[in-house]
Amino acid sequence: MTYSYCEASDVAATDSTCPILGLPKSVDGARTDVNDITSFTYYPSDESSCVTSATACSHRKGDLWKVTNALGQVTEYLAYDGAGRVLSVKDANGVVTDYTYHPRGWLTASKVRGADDSSESDDRITTIDYWPTGLVKQVTQPDGAFARFTYDAAHRLTDIADNAGNTIHYTLDNAGNRSKEDTTDASGTLKRTLSRVYNQLGQLATQATAQGDPTDFGYDPNGNTKTVTDALGHATQNDYDPLNRLARTLQDVGGIAAETKFGYDALDNLTKVTDPKGLDTTYAYNGLGDLTKLISPDTSATTYTYDSAGNRATQTDARNIKTSYGYDALNRLTQVTYPTTSLNVSYIYDASQTPCASGETYGVGRLTRMQDGSGSTDYCYDRFGDLVRKVQTTNGKVFVVRYAYTKAGQLSRMTYPDGAVVDYVRNAQGQTTEVGVTAAGGSRQILLKQATYYPFGPVASWTYGNGRPMQRVLDQDYRPLAINDTRSDGLAVGFAFDPVGNLSALTAPGNTAPVVKLDYDPLGRLTAFKDGPTDTVIDGYTYDATGNRLSAKVNTTTQTYTYPTTSHRLSSVAGTARSYDAAGNTTAIGGTAVQYVYGANGRLTQVKRSGTVVANYAYNGRGEQVRRVGKTNVYTLYDESGHWLADYDNNGAVVQQAIWLDDLPVGVLAKTTLRYVQPDHLGTPRAVIDPVRDVVIWRWDLKGEAFGTTAPDQDPDKDGTAFVFDMRFPGQRYDALSGLNQNYFRDYEPGTGRYVQSDPIGLDGGISTYGYVAGASLMLSDASGLQAFVISYGPGMTGAAGAAAAYNSNNIENKYDLNSCGPKVTEENVSFLMNLFELVGPQSVFSIKGLPWMATNAAVGRAQQAVERREYSRVCKSPIPPTGDKCKDALANLQRLKQCLQLRDAFSKKWFNDQDAGHVIEVDNTRRAIKKLEDFIGRNCPAMIIN
Numbered sequence: 053m054t055y056s057y058c059e060a061s062d063v064a065a066t067d068s069t070c071p072i073l074g075l076p077k078s079v080d081g082a083r084t085d086v087n088d089i090t091s092f093t094y095y096p097s098d099e100s101s102c103v104t105s106a107t108a109c110s111h112r113k114g115d116l117w118k119v120t121n122a123l124g125q126v127t128e129y130l131a132y133d134g135a136g137r138v139l140s141v142k143d144a145n146g147v148v149t150d151y152t153y154h155p156r157g158w159l160t161a162s163k164v165r166g167a168d169d170s171s172e173s174d175d176r177i178t179t180i181d182y183w184p185t186g187l188v189k190q191v192t193q194p195d196g197a198f199a200r201f202t203y204d205a206a207h208r209l210t211d212i213a214d215n216a217g218n219t220i221h222y223t224l225d226n227a228g229n230r231s232k233e234d235t236t237d238a239s240g241t242l243k244r245t246l247s248r249v250y251n252q253l254g255q256l257a258t259q260a261t262a263q264g265d266p267t268d269f270g271y272d273p274n275g276n277t278k279t280v281t282d283a284l285g286h287a288t289q290n291d292y293d294p295l296n297r298l299a300r301t302l303q304d305v306g307g308i309a310a311e312t313k314f315g316y317d318a319l320d321n322l323t324k325v326t327d328p329k330g331l332d333t334t335y336a337y338n339g340l341g342d343l344t345k346l347i348s349p350d351t352s353a354t355t356y357t358y359d360s361a362g363n364r365a366t367q368t369d370a371r372n373i374k375t376s377y378g379y380d381a382l383n384r385l386t387q388v389t390y391p392t393t394s395l396n397v398s399y400i401y402d403a404s405q406t407p408c409a410s411g412e413t414y415g416v417g418r419l420t421r422m423q424d425g426s427g428s429t430d431y432c433y434d435r436f437g438d439l440v441r442k443v444q445t446t447n448g449k450v451f452v453v454r455y456a457y458t459k460a461g462q463l464s465r466m467t468y469p470d471g472a473v474v475d476y477v478r479n480a481q482g483q484t485t486e487v488g489v490t491a492a493g494g495s496r497q498i499l500l501k502q503a504t505y506y507p508f509g510p511v512a513s514w515t516y517g518n519g520r521p522m523q524r525v526l527d528q529d530y531r532p533l534a535i536n537d538t539r540s541d542g543l544a545v546g547f548a549f550d551p552v553g554n555l556s557a558l559t560a561p562g563n564t565a566p567v568v569k570l571d572y573d574p575l576g577r578l579t580a581f582k583d584g585p586t587d588t589v590i591d592g593y594t595y596d597a598t599g600n601r602l603s604a605k606v607n608t609t610t611q612t613y614t615y616p617t618t619s620h621r622l623s624s625v626a627g628t629a630r631s632y633d634a635a636g637n638t639t640a641i642g643g644t645a646v647q648y649v650y651g652a653n654g655r656l657t658q659v660k661r662s663g664t665v666v667a668n669y670a671y672n673g674r675g676e677q678v679r680r681v682g683k684t685n686v687y688t689l690y691d692e693s694g695h696w697l698a699d700y701d702n703n704g705a706v707v708q709q710a711i712w713l714d715d716l717p718v719g720v721l722a723k724t725t726l727r728y729v730q731p732d733h734l735g736t737p738r739a740v741i742d743p744v745r746d747v748v749i750w751r752w753d754l755k756g757e758a759f760g761t762t763a764p765d766q767d768p769d770k771d772g773t774a775f776v777f778d779m780r781f782p783g784q785r786y787d788a789l790s791g792l793n794q795n796y797f798r799d800y801e802p803g804t805g806r807y808v809q810s811d812p813i814g815l816d817g818g819i820s821t822y823g824y825v826a827g828a829s830l831m832l833s834d835a836s837g838l839q840a841f842v843i844s845y846g847p848g849m850t851g852a853a854g855a856a857a858a859y860n861s862n863n864i865e866n867k868y869d870l871n872s873c874g875p876k877v878t879e880e881n882v883s884f885l886m887n888l889f890e891l892v893g894p895q896s897v898f899s900i901k902g903l904p905w906m907a908t909n910a911a912v913g914r915a916q917q918a919v920e921r922r923e924y925s926r927v928c929k930s931p932i933p934p935t936g937d938k939c940k941d942a943l944a945n946l947q948r949l950k951q952c953l954q955l956r957d958a959f960s961k962k963w964f965n966d967q968d969a970g971h972v973i974e975v976d977n978t979r980r981a982i983k984k985l986e987d988f989i990g991r992n993c994p995a996m997i998i999n
Contacts, residue, residue: 054080058094069093072114081122082361086381088122106134122381123402125416144416147435158182164436167411176436176459195460197482216481218507227254237507244509245528262528265551279305283551286574295320304574310597312819327819328597331619349619350636350810350821370634373652385939388673390652397424397673407443407452408432425653426670426678436461439692446670446679446687449704453689453697458482468492468698469689470706472721474499481505484713491724492706499711499719499726506530511713516728518743524733525561529553532733534561541748541768543730543739552576555830557584558755568755570830575599577827581758591757593805599820599827601805606757613804620822625804636821638808646791648808656799656809659790667789675797682789694796694836696785708777715835717779727775734833737779742769750775759829760784760793760802783835798837800824813838816944939989946985953978 056077062070070077071094081088095111102109110131111117119127125144133139135157142148150163159180166174176194183189187207192198202211208228212220217238225231227250235244249258255275260266261283270279274296281287286307291300297320303310315324321341325333327349336345342362346354352370359365361383368374378387380401388397400421404413408420412432422429427448432441438461444451456465462482465475470492477486487499498517506512509530513523520542525534531553534546546559548566554576557566566584573579577599581591592605600620604611611626621632631640633650640647649658655675659667670679676694680686687704689697691712698709711719716731720740728741732754740750747769756762760781766774778786784793784800792799798807805824811817817839818826825832825840832840 053082056080067096069096069117071096075114081381081383083381083383084360086122088361088381088383090122091120092116093118093120109134110139112136125402145414145435147414154182156186158186167435176461193460193482195458195462195478195482197460197480212508214481214508216479216507220508225250229254229256235507235509243507243526243528244530261553263551265553284574286552307574308597310575325815329600329620333815346814348636348810348814348821350621351814352634352636354635369654370636372634375652392652395425395651395653397422399673405430405432405443408441411435412440422673424671424673426672429672442692444672444678444689446672447685449687449700451687451689451698451700451704453691466691468706468709468721469700469704470709472706472709472724474711483511487711487713487718489711489719489721489726491721491726494724497726499728500713503713511716514713514718516741516743518728518746520728520741520743520746522730535730535732536561537730537739539746541739542741543732543754545732545754547733553831554828559584570758572828575826576831578758578829593827595827599818599823601823601827604805606761620820622804622806622822636810648790654809654812656790656792667787677794680787680789694783696779696783710779715782720777722775729779734830735782736833737777740775740777745769749773750777752780754830757802759805759824760800781829782833783837795837796835800837805829807837811838813944942985942989946982946989949978949982949985953982 056079058070058073058075058077060073062068062077063073075094076092078089078091081090095113095115095117098112099110102112111129112132115132115136116129118129121127121144127144128142129138130140130142130148131138133153135153137153137157138151140148140150148165150161150165151159152161152163154160160182161177161179163172163178164176166172166176168174178194179190179192180188181190181192183203185203185207187203188201190198190200196215198215200213200215201209202213204210204224206228208224210222210224219236221234221236222230223232223234229250230248231250232247233245234242236242245262247260248256249260251257251271253271253275255271256269258266258268265283267283268279268281269277270281272278272292274292276292276296277290279287279289287305289300289302289305290298291302293299293316295316297316298314300314301312303312310328311326312328313324313326314322315326317323317337319337319341321335321337323335323337327333331349332347333349334345334347335343338344338358340358340362342356342358344356346356348354354370355368356364357366359379361379363379363383363385364377366374366376373391376387376389377385378389380386382401384399384401386399386401390396399419400423401419402416403420404415405421407430408415409432411434414433414435414437415431418431418433418437420431420433422431427444427446429445430441430443431439432443434440434457436457438455438457440455440457442453442455444453451469452467453469454467455463458464458478460482462478463476464478465473467473472492473488473490475488475490475496476484477488479485483503483505485503486501488496489499490496500514500516500522503514504512506526509526511524512526513521515521521536521538522542523534523536523538524532525536527533531549532547534544536544538544544561546561546563547555548557548559548564550556550572554570554572556570556572558568558570559566568590569580569582569584569587570578571580571582573595575595577593577595579593579595580589582589589605590607592603594602596602596615598620600615600622601613603613613625614623615621616623619636621636622630622638624630628642630638633639635650635654637650637654637656638648639650644663645661647660647663648656649660651657653671655669655671655677657669658665666682668681669677670681672678674690676688676690678688678690680688684702686702686707687700689700691697693715695712695715695717696710699707701707706721706723708723709721710717711721711729716735717729717737718731719729720727726743727749728743729737730739730741732738736752738752738754739748741747742749749769749771750764750766751768752764753762764777766776780786780793780802781795781800784795786793787799790799792801792808794800795807797812798809800807805827806822807824809822811821814821820826825834828840832842834840
């Protein structure tokens with residue numbers, strides 16, 4: 053990088069836009085193949101009104117006027133106040149954002165202007181109110197929804213309330229630690245709670261659930277977390293090297309004793325992970341810390357090269373397939389090329405595309421077109437940056453999806469390619485309370501109405517359009533207690549949990565007698581699915597220490613699983629052999645009985661049975677399977693969150709179109725006929741209902757085989773008409789041609805409870821790279837096929853959920869939420885402020901005083917501060933297993949930084965009130981890093997989903 057500054061000759065020039073000696077003039081990036089210079093120009097003199105009126109003075113000599121990036125895109129700073137704070141900015145799309153400040157310099161409003169400058173009716177205005185102390189009192193979103201903050205006399209956050217009257221109350225100990233957190237509704241009824249106990253050093257010693265089940269933490273003399281012991285007494289032990297780097301974890305000490313070891317180089321790069329089977333995954337780096345080689349027992353050797361800016365230039369996998377990457381002058385991914393050129397992907401930014409209508413041409417800085425082996429996709433944006441039109445062209449068939457939004461940027465309407473419209477009615481908190489559906493050529497129907505929500509939590513109930521009720525009852529840990537459709541044939545099930553949070557029983561709603569019991573090993577992996585009344589094992593499973601399934605008893609059949617000593621590739625099941633390519637992809641099961649063929653992009657592209665091709669597949673540049681060719685074509689659409697949206701037939705006509713309520717599938721249009729969908733606690737569809745006859749026409753029994761082997765009942769009403777519905781676990785759709793469930797980035801085999809490919813993000817997805825959700829299929833989900841997530845709104849996770857996260861070299865504690873069971877105030881309610889720091893400059897970081905993440909008790913001693921600082925520093929600096937894929941590594945780092953930010957926020961809440969500039973900068977730098985990674989992923993990694 054080369055920097056230039058305003059020199060004397062610049063200052064002396066007439067009408068110089070570099071008027072003050074030493075101002076930054078340009079930055080020349082590291083690239084040598086492109087012109088990657090960012091330039092800065094400044095106002096050459098005071099605005100004329102400055103002489104007569106300080107308040108009317110919009111700028112002064114030397115104020116930043118324009119920033120021009122390497123592609124010539126200009127951000128213009130239109131006005132400043134007398135203190136030098138930015139009042140108005142025009143971005144490269146020509147959209148103006150205005151800022152106002154309190155007399156003491158605190159930001160009070162951000163206004164993104166709509167198309168009509170004469171009125172604020174179409175503006176998006178976010179306001180911030182303050183207490184006299186400078187602490188934030190209320191943040192109000194553009195739609196009027198707000199969050200209000202209350203503090204104690206020591207300026208520590210004690211309460212968060214929304215405009216419905218729901219409240220989160222924090223009970224603080226004398227040191228400012230949150231010893232108890234209670235969430236109540238508007239009537240004051242307790243809905244969620246957790247408690248914590250801290251030791252004399254301020255370290256978390258015990259965290260207890262609403263039921264009082266504890267998780268205990270022990271520490272070594274350096275403040276590193278040494279042990280984590282769950283409510284059943286299962287302990288995880290962590291060992292550290294002399295530099296306080298995690299060197300070893302031992303899960304279920306004295307029992308399974310699953311040992312994972314870590315090695316590092318002198319620069320703290322992770323160089324080796326040894327899994328419980330004793331197999332090594334190794335990493336090599338260049339002098340700049342870029343991963344150059346990864347050797348895995350499952351995917352063999354992968355090598356990487358980089359350009360001068362650190363962008364990945366090539367990747368060569370164990371199949372000796374070389375993939376090359378190209379970038380524009382802003383280092384955005386523009387090209388992915390393969391030896392099979394028909395698979396090449398190009399990403400186009402900034403330029404408005406032909407399908408975009410008036411008002412949809414604000415594409416600068418955004419992905420506007422993607423061309424790939426499946427066809428192309430065009431993206432159109434409104435002035436607020438919301439995607440309003442997507443045009444997918446596949447094999448000559450054109451599919452257009454349109455979106456409309458509320459003033460707060462929430463989805464209000466979606467128009468499907470056939471003209472069907474789904475609309476979302478929202479309450480004053482921005483929550484969806486009604487979903488309307490207008491089929492193509494039809495009239496509006498109510499899919500669901502009267503939706504209610506838990507305070508700061510998920511949906512609690514709704515009523516389908518025909519009056520059928522749906523209740524989703526949670527306990528005070530926000531775990532599911534029951535899902536209850538009170539009509540006779542709907543989804544109705546109760547849930548029970550063991551002390552560590554494993555789902556231990558399925559019951560009838562309101563009845564504690566188990567219909568089904570579930571047993572787990574100490575690592576939270578499902579070992580038995582039993583008949584409740586008799587305790588008879590229906591299905592049983594065993595595992596090795598890494599998580600590979602060793603045997604499965606399903607009904608009366610027991611199958612043995614075998615593996616080589618050198619990898620985790622499944623060699624055979626019940627004597628049926630399997631084959632793999634060099635990169636660890638399953639290529640055959642039973643010889644030529646079933647064969648899988650992979651493209652240069654590593655994706656499943658063809659299936660053969662007995663040597664005959666039965667299916668071909670095509671993927672877009674986001675990694676979505678958008679075309680399936682069997683006897684005929686099936687075209688598929690996804691929404692922008694990665695949800696399956698629709699299937700269309702060979703002629704482009706509708707087969708089915710899904711309707712979502714957040715992450716829950718709640719309806720489906722079969723051609724133009726509306727059906728209701730009833731999802732379980734994970735979001736897995738379990739029943740489809742004909743609203744006219746009010747009967748279930750499809751059912752996938754929650755009491756079936758836990759990993760999805762049981763086929764759904766396609767004719768439960770026995771009318772002789774089968775209803776085919778291919779949705780399975782979250783993110784999965786059954787493919788009869790392959791026998792697999794397509795799971796976005798991978799393909800899942802229900803019969804073995806594992807994927808047929810190794811995890812594309814490597815060990816960051818878990819120590820078992822083929823395993824599905826750590827063996828806890830009824831507790832965790834993996835909608836993208838990359839990493840397991842717990843579907844929970846509670847304070848933390850233990851048991852099965854904890855087991856899924858127990859291996860993670862980012863932070864062994866990431867299985868526990870050490871912060872809040874409430875909303876992430878800094879990320880959800882005032883995150884927009886962080887985006888302003890790049891515009892208003894670091895001086896305003898310190899002028900925005902008293903924000904919640906800066907509230908603290910400054911009276912506690914520096915010694916305790918040092919202990920806690922060392923703890924969060926360890927978390928923030930712990931390594932992650934790199935993959936060599938910049939996009940996947942960016943996503944992994946984003947998740948790590950968000951965890952890091954939670955701990956930094958907790959630290960700053962406790963210890964500072966913006967009096968320590970260094971710490972404020974540290975927190976701000978973390979936020980900047982998160983923002984940059986989010987921007988990087990959004991611009992360069994269209995195939996990545998940010999959760």
